[in-house]
Amino acid sequence: MSFDNLFSNWSKLRQRRPQADQYEEAPYKWAMVIDLDACMGCNACTTACYAENNLAVVGKERFGAGQAMHWLRIERYWGEGTELTQEFPEQGAQFLPMLCQQCEAAPCEIVCPVGATHHTADGLNSQVYNRCVGSRYCSANCPYKVRYFNFFNYPDSAWPSPLEQQLNPDVTVRTKGVMEKCTFCVQRLTEAKSKARTEHRLVRDGEVLTACAQACPTSAIHFGNLADSSSQVARMWKAQQVQLSAYPQKKNGQIEETERLGEQVEFAPYPQKKDEQKEETEQLGETREKLRGYRVLEDLRTYPSVVYLERLRSTEV
């Protein structure tokens, strides 16, 4: 190792940070839309996730102790004043599938001491198991608490023989002491991208789906490439007027001159803009139904890649 290498290495340090308008010309930016109106809390997505990503089944006791490994969890909420009955305790529940939000400005990425979690060029918040030392700082700083830690060496117990035969060979089995989380089924994305590359094209919309999106019986989960403006996800994001990043957007491929000089840079953080749009649509007498997209804990400015569509369906249905 020479000093030249050392210094060039320093200069390249963290070059792959998320940057302004990174995805304007990038080929891929994976994103998701989850329609809570369609979600009925059947847990098919969770099951599919367990099967696809070799998630350890920890058993009832450890699940109760908060040591579950569900990358995708179905949360249940009851509206205020809902009476819970013994007979049908689930009655009146509203569901929210919660998974890693693949934030653009991810709180977990900056705090990882070893850089085991970092941003990929296609907008994923990736986790490098080999590099993880298990400081759990990422989980501490995650507002959604969607990172799961291998508290035990689960491969020892989670798949008694011959269950290990059903493990997905494309996904590693994690050892004790590392953090893991939803990857947007990165193994599927990689495969689709390399297939497309051999055919000299980009991945088509719908060509690749995450396991949860594939398993969802009501098509509540939409997955796709946000950089492709004709994809279903991009159209839904646009319809919901969700802006990806806080940075000034390029116009015609260039930041406008005034903005570049920093004179009139108007940062249009998404929430304000959305509120304005909402007011406008409401003034026009349109119904709110058309604009029901939101991202969880938006005011923290984490810019998640998952948009939820508000639930409008009444609980009695």
Place this chain on the structure above:
Amino acid sequence: MTTTHDEHEVTVEPRFVIKPKDINEEISWAQINEDVLRSLERPRPLYWIIFFGSLGLFCWGIYCEIYQYQTGLGVAALENPQMWGLYIATFIFWIGMSHSGTLLSAILLIMHADWRKPIYRFAEAMTTFSLMTAGLFVLVHLGRIWQFYYVVAYPNERWAWPNFNSPLAWDATAIGTYLTTSIIFLYFGMIPDLAICRDNATGFRRTFYVVMSLGWKGTDWQWANFRVTYLTLACLLIPLAVSVHSIVATDFAVSQQPGWHTTSFPPYFVAGALYSGCAAIITLFIILRYTFRFEQYMTIPILEKLCKLTFAISMIWTYLNFVEYASVWYGTDEYAKQALIYRATGQYAGWWWAMNILGSIVPFALTFKALRTHIPSMMVVSLLLNLGMWIERFMIVTPTFAHGYYPWTWTDHWWPNWVQVGLILGSFGWFTMLFMLFCKIFPSVSMYEVKEMVYHRARARKAPAPQPAQIPRPAEG
């Protein structure tokens, strides 16, 4: 002071009259050597009780760690979202303990506060050992201890650096630097005393001290270099001490969680560190004074000064604590406000109130002279203060995990189990064991600086005839 023995003597103005003496100035230099060297020989039986008790605790901690290492961190009742448990809280506690050694040995050195001289050595040793203990907690806390060196910034053939955005990488660097400097400072300041040990030792002990004293002869040239280097090291150590705990505070302040994301954390942590460190020094002061028969050197006037210093720092801490609450309360961050309310009224409310009472009200006991000079009371008060400061760290870490941003993850049931408690007790055992070993092997009172005290005072007073010793020497045995 008005009586003159010499007709050329100038009458000393009252404001120059030397205040009550910290130590008996009539002790001869030979007596100092003898007293301090005696501490390397036969301490009171309490020493062995403490030593073997702490060794036992340490072994228990080792057992817990082996169990946790082999099985996984799940055995320590960690869960999602309570990812850190007590380990990080106790880590901050030990880092905090390490600060008062620097306060006494470096800051007061620069301020020429003479009363620090008999007690700074063991305070500096406390700094070093509590930093080591804190370092252990970082390791114990990691999921994969065997990969801990990934966090350390060093050029390596993999070209893989730590993430310099992360406060934990800053931590590793800052603590490493501070620990190295503390060890050098502690050892360097001890060299003249080690030479005294060498001159009085025989057998293998002599060989040991010969090596350790680095050929110290006490020449003028050596003393001149020693003074300059010691002062330089002290100046280097002070910013390090402040930066270390500020950086530990940024572990929380840089993160986004409610209750942690507070800009006032660095000074708040530094004040808390000095506070708990001073309280710990009082505890160790009392223990050393008894076990090594240091009544001549660790005197009541010095204890009083230490208590006054602790009280002043406790009030600074109280103020900063109040500032933190007030800035959250009057701020616009609703999440942080909810986190504060949760602290005061939720699952951990009892601990929160205990912390405020122990941290802000109990120190008022230090304002009473009767208590300050009563050693058993001071033992109790200093332990209470330290308990309060440990709870403070617990209250910083745990409620934020229990009551973060996301309502679905709110938990109210979390409590540490025996593995975590065992490891914490083990850390106290490890610290006490190391500290007691240090005091047995190395002179825990700085002989050469105490001699300076006696010498200067004798010269400054000049005029009056030697007065009889006010502090009686303790009976042998």
